[in-house]
Amino acid sequence: MSKKQKEKRMREPFNWRKELKLLPGYIVLILWVLLTVVMIGWIFAASLHTPREINQGIVFSFPTGLHFENYSMAWAAQNVSVFFLNSLLYASVSCVVIILISAPAAYVLSRYTFLGNKTFKTGLVIAMSIPTIMIILPLFNLTSQFHVNGRLTLFVLYICMNIPFTVTFLLNFFGTLSKTYEEAAAVDGCPPMKTFWKIMLPLAQPGIVTVSIFNFLAVWNEYFMSLIFASEDSMKSVGVGLVTLINAMKYNGEQGALFAAVIIVFLPTFLLYIFLSEKIIAGVTGGGIKG
Numbered sequence: 001m002s003k004k005q006k007e008k009r010m011r012e013p014f015n016w017r018k019e020l021k022l023l024p025g026y027i028v029l030i031l032w033v034l035l036t037v038v039m040i041g042w043i044f045a046a047s048l049h050t051p052r053e054i055n056q057g058i059v060f061s062f063p064t065g066l067h068f069e070n071y072s073m074a075w076a077a078q079n080v081s082v083f084f085l086n087s088l089l090y091a092s093v094s095c096v097v098i099i100l101i102s103a104p105a106a107y108v109l110s111r112y113t114f115l116g117n118k119t120f121k122t123g124l125v126i127a128m129s130i131p132t133i134m135i136i137l138p139l140f141n142l143t144s145q146f147h148v149n150g151r152l153t154l155f156v157l158y159i160c161m162n163i164p165f166t167v168t169f170l171l172n173f174f175g176t177l178s179k180t181y182e183e184a185a186a187v188d189g190c191p192p193m194k195t196f197w198k199i200m201l202p203l204a205q206p207g208i209v210t211v212s213i214f215n216f217l218a219v220w221n222e223y224f225m226s227l228i229f230a231s232e233d234s235m236k237s238v239g240v241g242l243v244t245l246i247n248a249m250k251y252n253g254e255q256g257a258l259f260a261a262v263i264i265v266f267l268p269t270f271l272l273y274i275f276l277s278e279k280i281i282a283g284v285t286g287g288g289i290k291g
Helices: 003-010 016-021 023-046 051-055 069-077 080-111 117-129 132-146 151-176 180-187 192-203 205-220 224-229 238-252 255-285
Strands: none
Touching (some): 016 023, 023 255, 069 080, 069 255, 080 117, 080 151, 080 205, 080 238, 117 151, 132 151, 151 224, 224 238, 238 255
């Protein structure tokens, strides 16, 4: 008998009293899911209508058919493609660099005891607790003095702002990995740096995948820094792009293209949650073998 079959047999029988106690929570959860589905469904349906139909409140019926041209209009005419590719570039590059910096730092802080170890950890927690709005103006003054506003500034800011959270998140994973891995590698003559890249880093994969998803969503949904530090429209992210599109809609009345742009921007994060939800949960709740 397999392990899964044994687990099924050992499961407790359905308990009505226990489930009735949880009924209020189920009701709230169901209502929240229904509200979310209706809102997303309304936006998707509106993206396939003409502006006249949207103004008349005709959303869930399609008297003139499906207007997929709204998506091509949003992608090309309204520059959503530029904002989309900018955010994709910012999020992808930032996530890779953040892991390359944070993973070794978290490994050293969790596996080695040295002078200043606790100070570094405390500093990371303090850095996480500082609101972004408090450092925007000093950073803007610095970038203005050195004339470095642009893509490079955004890359540096996105990377630096997410390193404290990433290092803190990965500390738990490296801290719970068994020391026998390192001892076995040392016996075989493997240096510490090679041990980290070849053995310890792959073992922390659940945490790395999870924190990378969080970082991707944080950079993708970021608005304020892109608004302040992107000196040209060609450098702005999707958040700022949508605001630009809304302002333009006041004059051209292309509501269908606006809702199509919202769906385009929403799609990457939605797909991440759909296909990687199990990895997110495993990364948050899991870890390595405790030593």
